[in-house]
Amino acid sequence: MDFRALRSFVVLANQLHFGRAANLLHLSQPALSKQIRKLEDEIGAPLFHRDTAGTSLSAAGAVLAKDAEDLLARCGEAFLRAQRAGRGEVGTLDIGFGIATYELVPRVIARFRSRYPEIHVSLRDMPTAEQVLALRAGRLDIGFIRLPAPDDFAVRPVATERLILALPPAAKDVRTMADLHGLPLVVMSRERTHYIFDQVIALCAAFHVTPYIAQEVAEFPTALALVASGVGASLVPRSARRDDLPIVYREIDHPAADWSVGAVWRPVEGECVVANFLACLGEKLGAQRSHPSSSDDIPPSPTGSAHDEFGR
Amino acid sequence: MDFRALRSFVVLANQLHFGRAANLLHLSQPALSKQIRKLEDEIGAPLFHRDTAGTSLSAAGAVLAKDAEDLLARCGEAFLRAQRAGRGEVGTLDIGFGIATYELVPRVIARFRSRYPEIHVSLRDMPTAEQVLALRAGRLDIGFIRLPAPDDFAVRPVATERLILALPPAAKDVRTMADLHGLPLVVMSRERTHYIFDQVIALCAAFHVTPYIAQEVAEFPTALALVASGVGASLVPRSARRDDLPIVYREIDHPAADWSVGAVWRPVEGECVVANFLACLGEKLGAQRSHPSSSDDIPPSPTGSAHDEFGR
DNA sequence: CACGATAATAACCAAAAGTTATCAAGACGT
DNA sequence: ACGTCTTGATAACTTTTGGTTATTATCGTG
Numbered sequence A, B: 001m002d003f004r005a006l007r008s009f010v011v012l013a014n015q016l017h018f019g020r021a022a023n024l025l026h027l028s029q030p031a032l033s034k035q036i037r038k039l040e041d042e043i044g045a046p047l048f049h050r051d052t053a054g055t056s057l058s059a060a061g062a063v064l065a066k067d068a069e070d071l072l073a074r075c076g077e078a079f080l081r082a083q084r085a086g087r088g089e090v091g092t093l094d095i096g097f098g099i100a101t102y103e104l105v106p107r108v109i110a111r112f113r114s115r116y117p118e119i120h121v122s123l124r125d126m127p128t129a130e131q132v133l134a135l136r137a138g139r140l141d142i143g144f145i146r147l148p149a150p151d152d153f154a155v156r157p158v159a160t161e162r163l164i165l166a167l168p169p170a171a172k173d174v175r176t177m178a179d180l181h182g183l184p185l186v187v188m189s190r191e192r193t194h195y196i197f198d199q200v201i202a203l204c205a206a207f208h209v210t211p212y213i214a215q216e217v218a219e220f221p222t223a224l225a226l227v228a229s230g231v232g233a234s235l236v237p238r239s240a241r242r243d244d245l246p247i248v249y250r251e252i253d254h255p256a257a258d259w260s261v262g263a264v265w266r267p268v269e270g271e272c273v274v275a276n277f278l279a280c281l282g283e284k285l286g287a288q289r290s291h292p293s294s295s296d297d298i299p300p301s302p303t304g305s306a307h308d309e310f311g312r
Numbered sequence C: 001c002a003c004g005a006t007a008a009t010a011a012c013c014a015a016a017a018g019t020t021a022t023c024a025a026g027a028c029g030t
Numbered sequence D: 001a002c003g004t005c006t007t008g009a010t011a012a013c014t015t016t017t018g019g020t021t022a023t024t025a026t027c028g029t030g
Helices: A003-015 A018-024 A029-043 A059-086 A104-115 A128-136 A194-206 A220-228 A272-285 B003-015 B018-024 B029-043 B059-086 B104-115 B128-137 B194-206 B220-228 B272-285
Strands: A091-097 A119-125 A142-146 A154-167 A184-188 A212-217 A233-237 A248-250 A258-265 B091-097 B119-125 B142-146 B154-167 B184-188 B212-217 B233-237 B248-250 B258-265
Touching: A003 A018, A003 A029, A003 A059, A018 A029, A029 B059, A059 B029, A059 B059, A059 B091, A091 A104, A091 A128, A091 A272, A091 B059, A104 A119, A104 A272, A128 A142, A128 A258, A142 A272, A154 A194, A154 A220, A154 A272, A184 A194, A184 A220, A212 A220, A220 A233, A258 A272, B003 B018, B003 B029, B003 B059, B018 B029, B091 B104, B091 B128, B091 B272, B104 B119, B104 B272, B128 B142, B128 B258, B142 B272, B154 B194, B154 B220, B154 B272, B184 B194, B184 B220, B212 B220, B220 B233, B258 B272
Parallel strands: A091 A119, A091 A142, A184 A212, A184 A233, B091 B119, B091 B142, B184 B212, B184 B233
Antiparallel strands: A142 A258, A154 A233, A154 A248, A154 A258, B142 B258, B154 B233, B154 B248, B154 B258
16 A cells, blocks of 8 residues: 555545645646555545546545544654654663762763653663673663773763872871782772772782782771771772871872773764763763764763762 | 555564565565665664674664554554445445334344444434435435435335225225215324325325315324224225224225335445445345445336335 | 536656666674 | 675666646536
């Protein structure tokens, strides 16, 4: 059943006049006659009674007319929805995020939702590794993971932190990571924030320090309190620093101390939903909105900007 | 938006493989590629991600796929409904009937409804003249009217009655209508059954008899009771005759005494609903099923058959 | 009875959709 | 690392379809 014929049929059913209907449809009367006749052949029954005194709907025509109008409306609707989906205005967006983005992501999503109310956003809390898998499998559109990202992803760095050394006053002669060797260490529990734990371990390894774990804690303030009470040293993000405690801080001048989170996505052509979300993200970060909607180059990293976007 | 392209799209969305989908659609792979590309151009966004590793739906494609399947189903449904309407299996049937068919018509309609449950039958009680107008205006499909019908209608005679003279014993020397002159007459009230009244008047006129109306009644048995008690003569359908009363009956050998009802309809090409109804009617009458579904000749009149189908 | 209106038909033309053959790019197995 | 295979795109060509104009048949109507 041809679509154009259906549209012609509806117009004719309203006009009940081949000439007028043909005009409205911007085609000639014989063309319309042919279309209708073809439709009638397909259906196997006349849709109109042709009478020189006037054209009128047949029983079959009357039945079809009722359905056809609705059908055309639905079709147009579907078409528009598809177009809007192409512009990233309707559809779904699956976002993965982890503990480090509990503050940032919901805020961006709130903005995104108000701007694109017809996008169904689904948030999935999962660790970095799982996000990478889900992204590759297409189960996620965007992930927020610890950087660096595997290089088959496009990246938008979102927040950068740097670990600093927190020392009890008694250990104020420790100046660098290397001096940490043998000192007891307060670390974040691997349970909840294993990537922080992992990074601490990796950082120690980078300095050939064998960490001696004195205590595991769940929150940075707790760790600092323990440091202040002399339990041991700790490594915390700079934003967690508290100066009201008797603690000595040391910068760590090593890339392994950098701790950044970025939005990553598969660099696929023409998926506007992702681009739209990244635009919201960019605005939220107050940074330049460099997001390649249809190119797979990695946007310039705004390193050094956007501190303190997370931290507890 | 082309319909065939939509169907192709749905198949491809299920298969996610141009070659296989093309096979299922019985066309070549380039043709399918072209169709999809055209659809994408119309919509303005890619519907699939083409990757040598495999084809997958884009965001827009996923949205459209959801709608398209439903759309196609509805379309097929509408198509089938139209076909069935063409065969007179769905739709509406507007029937007009009057007092004389109160017994027959509902029985036929019951049969018709059980056979064509998806035809919405609407019954309209209206007198002959009004039925004729409604039929011409297309507001009725079938009417049951007193015959003869105007000759732009097709007719199926349904019941024939003949008026007979009912005389009180005291008037048994009356032998023909002509002898009725001056005799008091018991007639049916014009209110309820004006066509019977009218026919009695017409019958009298045919014999140049000026009727002298002694009494109007509502039912034939009442009329006969009055006749038996000597109030006057009466004209009743033969089927109303009662032999347990002291009444003398006389046949009237004149066409004006004939009183028949027929189903009439506009002889329009290819309206199966009407034909189907007439088939039911024919079966109910137990007569030959001569009903011209697509010709406008009047079916052979089964005169003399089908007595007693109405009468009160 | 000629005229006007309406839809069907015919002849023709252009656009489309289909076909086969071929190409380019990755995945894959050796 | 290199042919091979798979997959989809492209090109050239053909067929089909849909559209146009011109004409005809058939009614109502002045």
